[in-house]
Amino acid sequence: IDLSVTWLGQTMPGCLYNASGVWCREEGELEALHASAAAAVITKSATLTPRDGNPEPRYCRTPLGSINSMGLPNRGFDYYLDYARRYRYGSGKPLFLSLSGLSLDDNCAMLRRLAEEGLPAVPEVNLSCPNVPGKPQLGYDFAATAEALEAFDAAYSGLYGVKLPPYFDPAHFAAMAEILNRHPRLAFVTCINSIGNGLVVDIDSEAVVIKPKDGLGGLGGDYVLPTALANVREFFRLLPGKDVVGCGGVKSGREAFMHILAGARAVQVGTCLYHEGPGAFSRIAGELAMLMRVKGYRSLDAFRGRLRTL
Ligand SMILES: CC(C)(C)CCc1c(C(=O)O)[nH]c(=O)[nH]c1=O
Numbered sequence: 001i002d003l004s005v006t007w008l009g010q011t012m013p014g015c016l017y018n019a020s021g022v023w024c025r026e027e028g029e030l031e032a033l034h035a036s037a038a039a040a041v042i043t044k045s046a047t048l049t050p051r052d053g054n055p056e057p058r059y060c061r062t063p064l065g066s067i068n069s070m071g072l073p074n075r076g077f078d079y080y081l082d083y084a085r086r087y088r089y090g091s092g093k094p095l096f097l098s099l100s101g102l103s104l105d106d107n108c109a110m111l112r113r114l115a116e117e118g119l120p121a122v123p124e125v126n127l128s129c130p131n132v133p134g135k136p137q138l139g140y141d142f143a144a145t146a147e148a149l150e151a152f153d154a155a156y157s158g159l160y161g162v163k164l165p166p167y168f169d170p171a172h173f174a175a176m177a178e179i180l181n182r183h184p185r186l187a188f189v190t191c192i193n194s195i196g197n198g199l200v201v202d203i204d205s206e207a208v209v210i211k212p213k214d215g216l217g218g219l220g221g222d223y224v225l226p227t228a229l230a231n232v233r234e235f236f237r238l239l240p241g242k243d244v245v246g247c248g249g250v251k252s253g254r255e256a257f258m259h260i261l262a263g264a265r266a267v268q269v270g271t272c273l274y275h276e277g278p279g280a281f282s283r284i285a286g287e288l289a290m291l292m293r294v295k296g297y298r299s300l301d302a303f304r305g306r307l308r309t310l
Contacts, residue, residue, distance in 0.1 A: 065221015236263025253287025
């Protein structure tokens with residue numbers, strides 16, 4: 001059974017890696033991912049300067065997944081750039097740098113700095129990054145997204161990707177695809193980021209479960225799987241020549257199989273990794289391989305994007 005994935009001009013040994021934000025803020029965490037069965041590594045979204053993030057509790061596990069309002073706690077761009085200088089690219093496991101600048105200028109400054117280094121690390125720009133206060137997140141502001149991508153192309157001459165928030169309306173899928181398809185070096189989109197601004201209530205305490213934003217936070221886990229699969233399948237159809245990375249609700253070989261069937265080139269794991277740790281990758285890969293064996297598929301190419309309609 002071959003779980004390898006060839007994309008971005010390289011072949012990685014498997015199809016699973018971490019979702020940005022989970023088990024990837026500190027170098028020790030990144031090294032643990034690299035040493036695990038994860039087929040790639042992506043860093044916590046970086047801002048230009050380090051951030052402590054929001055007051056705790058800012059993450060909460062629930063029976064169906066997770067809610068978080070971390071507030072971009074990260075060691076700052078220079079820390080992850082330094083890690084990227086020392087990273088063992090020869091392992092065949094790509095390194096992705098997630099960027100989430102607090103302004104378009106910050107995102108472009110980080111992209112320019114990365115371009116100057118000429119490292120194999122690939123940027124994934126987080127379009128859930130904050131926009132002008134009072135306006136929706138960048139990924140929900142189509143004009144701002146169009147402007148940002150033009151600026152990214154000017155700041156960075158290599159291949160890059162974007163992390164997309166979930167969309168819920170065909171007109172939004174179409175509007176985003178029209179913008180994204182203008183950018184040939186935009187090689188991949190990662191669908192999806194957490195479903196924004198959910199609210200989890202604890203009926204014993206009669207309170208919310210996280211402190212920031214009066215309890216509002218991004219949802220992950222089982223809550224988001226159908227939305228994640230829809231975004232993967234729609235963008236797989238709408239973005240010819242680009243790759244879609246699936247993210248959302250993956251906790252076993254079954255959901256990984258669903259994402260690839262929907263069109264995912266590779267699959268990220270977030271909430272499940274947060275709780276299980278990097279051992280999740282070998283478990284999920286084994287389950288996916290077993291599923292493929294039972295179904296008679298010898299590689300991911302044999303079923304990627306072959307989700308049947310009725
Ligand atoms: C939500 C932002 C803080 C603007 C970006 C960072 C981020 C966070 C976070 O750091 O709170 N959590 C997520 O689930 N997704 C994200 O993209």
